[in-house]
Amino acid sequence: MALINENYRKLQAGYLFPEIGRRVRAFTAENAGANVIRLGIGDVTLPLVPAVVQAMHDAVDDQAKKAFGYGPERGYDFLVEAIRQGDFAPRGVDIAADEIFVSDGSKQDSGNIQEVFGTDCSVLVTDPSYPVYVDTNVMAGRTGNCDERGMYAGIHYLAATEANGFMPEPPAERVDLAYLCSPNNPTGAVATRANLSAWVAWARANDAILLFDAAYDAFIQDPALPRSIYEIEGAKECAIEMRSFSKRAGFTGVRCAYTVIPKALHGRTKQGEKVSINDLWARRQGTKFNEVPYVVQRAAAAVFSAEGATQTGEQVAYYMENARRVRDGLGSAHFTVFGGEHAPYIWLRTPEGVSSWDFFDQLLQRTHVVGTPGSGFGPAGEGYFRISAFNSHENVDEAIERIRKAFA
Numbered sequence: 001m002a003l004i005n006e007n008y009r010k011l012q013a014g015y016l017f018p019e020i021g022r023r024v025r026a027f028t029a030e031n032a033g034a035n036v037i038r039l040g041i042g043d044v045t046l047p048l049v050p051a052v053v054q055a056m057h058d059a060v061d062d063q064a065k066k067a068f069g070y071g072p073e074r075g076y077d078f079l080v081e082a083i084r085q086g087d088f089a090p091r092g093v094d095i096a097a098d099e100i101f102v103s104d105g106s107k108q109d110s111g112n113i114q115e116v117f118g119t120d121c122s123v124l125v126t127d128p129s130y131p132v133y134v135d136t137n138v139m140a141g142r143t144g145n146c147d148e149r150g151m152y153a154g155i156h157y158l159a160a161t162e163a164n165g166f167m168p169e170p171p172a173e174r175v176d177l178a179y180l181c182s183p184n185n186p187t188g189a190v191a192t193r194a195n196l197s198a199w200v201a202w203a204r205a206n207d208a209i210l211l212f213d214a215a216y217d218a219f220i221q222d223p224a225l226p227r228s229i230y231e232i233e234g235a236k237e238c239a240i241e242m243r244s245f246s247k248r249a250g251f252t253g254v255r256c257a258y259t260v261i262p263k264a265l266h267g268r269t270k271q272g273e274k275v276s277i278n279d280l281w282a283r284r285q286g287t288k289f290n291e292v293p294y295v296v297q298r299a300a301a302a303v304f305s306a307e308g309a310t311q312t313g314e315q316v317a318y319y320m321e322n323a324r325r326v327r328d329g330l331g332s333a334h335f336t337v338f339g340g341e342h343a344p345y346i347w348l349r350t351p352e353g354v355s356s357w358d359f360f361d362q363l364l365q366r367t368h369v370v371g372t373p374g375s376g377f378g379p380a381g382e383g384y385f386r387i388s389a390f391n392s393h394e395n396v397d398e399a400i401e402r403i404r405k406a407f408a
Contacts, residue, residue: 007141012150016131016376017041020360027364037399039326039388040370042185042344044250046318048299049311052249055302059295071291073282075102075258079297083258086304087243093230099262099278101285102300104255104292106215106244111136112288113211113240113259114177116280117267121176124156126168128186128377128384130213133179150379159380160187166338166347167191170202178203180229181213183220186377186386187347188323188339190225196232203238209265209277210239215257218248218316220342236262240277247344247390249303249312256292256300319344322389322396329400330387333407344389347374351407359385367402 020040028034048056062068074080080097088095103109111132114123119141125133134155137143144153151157156175160166166189167182180199182191191199203210210229217227228243229235241260245251261281266274292300302308327340336349350359356373363369363385372388374381389396 005139005141007139007143010138010143010145010152011135012146016372019376020370020372023360024364024370031368034368036364036368036370037391037395037402038370039391039396039399040372040386042247042388043390044247044252044315045391046250046315048250048254049308049315051302051305051308051311052299055308056295056299059298062298063294068294071294071297073286073291074098074100075292076294076297076301079301082301082304086309088228088230091228091231093228095230095260096263099260100258101261101281102256102258102292102297103285103289104257105246106213106242106257106259107132109242109257109259110179110211110213112284113242113281114140114142116277116284117177117209118270122156122174123154124158124171124175124178125378126160126180126184127157127379128160128374128381129179130181130185131377133211134378150375157379160184160189161380162338165189167195169195170199174206175208177209177211179211179213181215182226183216183343184339184345185213185216185343186345186372186374186381187384188341188343188345189347190220190342193224193226193232196226196229196235200229200232200235200238204234208238209267210235212239212241214241215244216247216343217243218312219320219344221320222342225342230260230262236264238265240265245300245303248316249300249308250315251296251300254296254299256296318393319389322391322393325393325396326387326389326400329397330403333400333404335407340389346387346389348385348387350374350383350385356382356385363403363406366406367399369399369402 080100123137146152158168160168166187212229220227229239229241244257261278263278265277267277323340326346327337331337338347340346356375360373372386374384
């Protein structure tokens, strides 16, 4: 009989979002006809914009004329150049074409990037954080078992709290790999230039690597705030950045993202030899990944066109208006709320004495509204709850009104 990877048995019972789905299905089965409003999972609700749809139609016509076959391993030149000119050049950042790796999602990249690092590397996450950061390192064998608090031995948890604005400063100790996310999922907080500069300085001083998740950068409203870690001097020597079209352009079901790994970034062998992380990731992708389809890459490139930028910007503004309504509506209902200013997520404190999963159940039973329990994002998320802005204005307004009445 084949032996399993025992590390999988260390994982807690189920991944957060399938568990939410299970509870909602059970509720709807017992309450036929209930109008459930879903503000839990961060999935888009608006259709693809016209510029993107037209690009996909044109790409299908291209494929009707000739076979395209496998695409370039790092992405088609037209998309890579659009990324360079659309995402980085306006910020004064020079990213080379061979430092960009087009992929089918930031979730995959943030989970797979750990494969190029040794299993004895120490890992830091800000707590609460996106569950993939922790779970994939558990699967890889970098941790011990999970304790009663939900914390894994071998993971350094850096608490993101109200006191530090949910964007903590670097730790005093040295760690090999540190996951950062800004705008943050789940708290909705955004890193300032000073905060990111402190992290870059810490990483360089400690020979550490930052794994920077910028999947929600399009939602940053203040142009003075950094949208890429490479806006910080020295970041190319210590940081990997993951970016996505999922939320900025409605690609959650289309699947396209990209990861930037500068050629100046290196790891070391046990013998002390410097090794290019860019080369390792290229080797990994070449072995395990066969590129994003041509049609999807044409669609992604259209996001950077004048029409695409305007149209997707309008969708981001639509979701941010939802975030404002949730923030203001629940705030006026005497909930303590955070986020929602530079991210599509509102992070609220649960009523005193009510756990995050109990609040989930109360919200579902009393208001037929679905959110996300904070404890699912880590131990420091207990006592908090995430509300997503991805829905219609009408549903958001209805959800706010239900919650206000139920918890008056």
